[in-house]
Amino acid sequence: MAKIFPFRAYRYNQEKVKELEKVVTQPYDKIDSQQQDNYYKESPYNIVRLILPKEENRYQTAAENLEEWIKDGILVRDQKPGVYIYTQEYEVAGEKITRKGFVALGELEAGEGVKEHETTMEGPKADRLKLIRATEANFGHIFMLYSDPKNDINNLLSKRMKAEPLIEVKDEDQNLHKIWKLEDVDLISEIKEKMMNRDLYIADGHHRYQTALNYQKECLKKGWAADGVESFNHRLMTFINMDDPGLRVLPTHRLVYGIKDFKLDLFLKKTAENFEINKFKIKEEMYNYLDKNKGNKVFGFKAKEDTNYYGFQFVNEEALAEIKEKYSDAYNKLDVSILHNILLEKYLSIDKKALAAKSNLDYIRYRDKALAKLAADNYQAAFILNPTSVEEVKKIADQGEKMPQKSTDFYPKLLTGLVINKLSIKK
Structure with missing residues (x-):
């Protein structure tokens, strides 16, 4: 079963960080050394300094940067929990396409409820585990697919997308990314109910998902307890309908x-x-x-x-x-x-x-x-x-x-x- 939860996200304070293009990045495993250098030059607050620092003691550096950015108001936490609608407008072979999904916390499952299609390697999992130990944060998303042939959930999301987006940013390929926040409790409950009986398939983020499971086991073994939904029992995920025509491989x-x-x-x-x-x-x-x-x-x-x-x-x-x-x-x-x-x-x-x-x-x-x-x-x-x-x-x-x-x-x-x-x- 797919259990999803609204949460209070930390986001860049757009009063202090005017150009979001200069602080967001591709997923960590898509960043080579040249891109890492480029991201460093873009801004002292580029997220690469949290997910892939260049410093020798990089995990501690990431934790210190995160703490400092929150203290200085570079990253601010939303006052109310919500689900974040996420669209991507892109082009493939001359065809303009929009992919629609939503960001929420997903409950971690090691069994049949979450299905994988790629083999993971120990090196990347060890690396990401050290990062989450140091920062106690989720930066990159797990890209989750679910099946909804009637597109019921995306149709619910469309109701909120008539307003102006909170975030609008282009990536290096000039793809347009937009974020809206959904706080309507009744609408979120309806989405949660419609997601409940669906299987999830990891599209991208196999190493991050396995790392989250490993960290959860580690925390439980230490006797730590989850403090609300924003805990080691849940993981930052973006949910995309595999039956939507906006999905391309x-x-x-x-x-x-x-x-x-x-x-x-x-x-x-x-x-x-x-x-x-x-x-x-x-x-x-x-x-x-x-x-x-x-x-x-x-x-x-x-x-x-x-x-x-x-x-x-x-x-x-x-x-x-x-x-x-x-x-x-x-x-x-x-x-x-x-x-x-x-x-x-x-x-x-x-x-x-x-x-x-x-x-x-x-x-x-x-x-x-x-x-x-x-x-x-x-x-x-x-x-x-x-x-x-x-x-x-x-x-x-x-x-x-x-x-x-x-x-x-x-x-x-x-x-x-x-x-x-x-x-x-x-x-």
Whole structure:
């Protein structure tokens, strides 16, 4: 069951912080060192100084910054609890889209009520646990999906959106993010009731969710008690209807490097036993091939040493025999499963250990950028993918399975810094 709670968020004081664009960021795991530097330059109050400080003692630094900003009125707490309506206006392939959801606290569940589709790694969870221990706060959101085919909940939210938003800010990609606050007790109760019997699916924030569960266990073991809803039993979440037409999933493309003795001719010869291979002169032909074959287990491919582009279509179901012993049919039919278990592991020796060590493979959004980085940087090849569908995500999560890393890209990301939850704990 999905239990949600209104809360009193901390928000940037717009009388003191005039330009919100200079203080909000992408989620912490999307921030590289260059972006971190850029965010630092934007403002002394950029949220990166709380979620990803550069200082050596960064967790303590984050805690000290948070305490100082609250004391100085940079961050202020809302007087009344509420649910925060959150919309994102963005563009994909020339189409203008609006994604609508709401921010609230969600009750933590370790069982069937919250379903995951990605495997988590120990390093990021340990990092986020140290941060929450030091700050006792939730900064980044858990991106939660729920199913509401009739769009009943979003229709309730629309009633409040006629007023001017509290927050309106653009991100680096010029996507427009808006926040309204809903304080109507009756309307919130109706939303809570409609959410009660729905399953939740984590779209983004698997590491943060697992960290919240770990922190909850830690607090209970110490004998600490929750002080109201803004506690370690609940987590800051944004809830998005997976049936809403405003939801899009983008593919994440792969860039290969560090493969010893990689030879294109040999690679093409070997892969031909399981794939039908098409050759193209220009990238647009490869793109067209991918667009026309969504759902047909196809991949784009470009090697740095060759001017040609390629389209791979998987045609040998017998090659899935080893995978089928471990996974469901839904998993086996995923493009990313075939990519990781056959193209990468069988033919390039990029196995699960290499993926865990983050060696041999980088990930990138947008196919043009992937090809540009292949040409400019020290990469050997690029694999261009079609997106994983929301229906596929749901099937995999329902079966308790985990997709390969970077199987989904729910775009745009939820901005960090729009609303913050400070935990209240009795120690």
